[in-house]
Amino acid sequence: MSQLRYCQGPRCHTYDTKDRKKGPKDNKRNETRRRSSFYYLDGNCCSMQCMYDWFNVYGSRALDHFGRTTQPKVLTQDNAWRKRYDWNRDGNDRHYVYNHLTEEQRPITEQQYDNENTITHDGRLAI
Numbered sequence: 001m002s003q004l005r006y007c008q009g010p011r012c013h014t015y016d017t018k019d020r021k022k023g024p025k026d027n028k029r030n031e032t033r034r035r036s037s038f039y040y041l042d043g044n045c046c047s048m049q050c051m052y053d054w055f056n057v058y059g060s061r062a063l064d065h066f067g068r069t070t071q072p073k074v075l076t077q078d079n080a081w082r083k084r085y086d087w088n089r090d091g092n093d094r095h096y097v098y099n100h101l102t103e104e105q106r107p108i109t110e111q112q113y114d115n116e117n118t119i120t121h122d123g124r125l126a127i
């Protein structure tokens with residue numbers, strides 16, 4: 001059983017919906033949503049609105065904390081690799097890595113296709 005967590009949207013409790021209402025008739029209040037899972041902000045917010053609210057309050061500080069992009073990132077043939085496969089009706093799917101600048105293709109195994117380390121997070125071939 002997964003643990004219940006609160007939506008991280010700083011204004012979640014201010015949105016007036018039935019599921020946020022708590023308390024007895026004479027002491028009604030709205031509370032932050034609590035769920036076992038959320039779809040937004042990498043599983044931390046209950047709605048797109050709460051995600052935007054979070055970013056409006058904390059986004060600039062998060063960028064300063066983790067480091068802003070201060071120089072252009074560059075795509076070259078060294079980091080233009082993507083995994084692809086061609087689905088085949090007879091079950092012989094063709095897995096390969098594809099360089100979308102040079103259009104070079106290199107075959108890989110299904111295991112390499114499923115392995116998230118075959119291509120680095122920034123698009124470099126690691127095999």
Ligand SMILES: [Zn+2]
Binds near residue numbers: 008012045046050
């Ligand atoms: Zn929320």
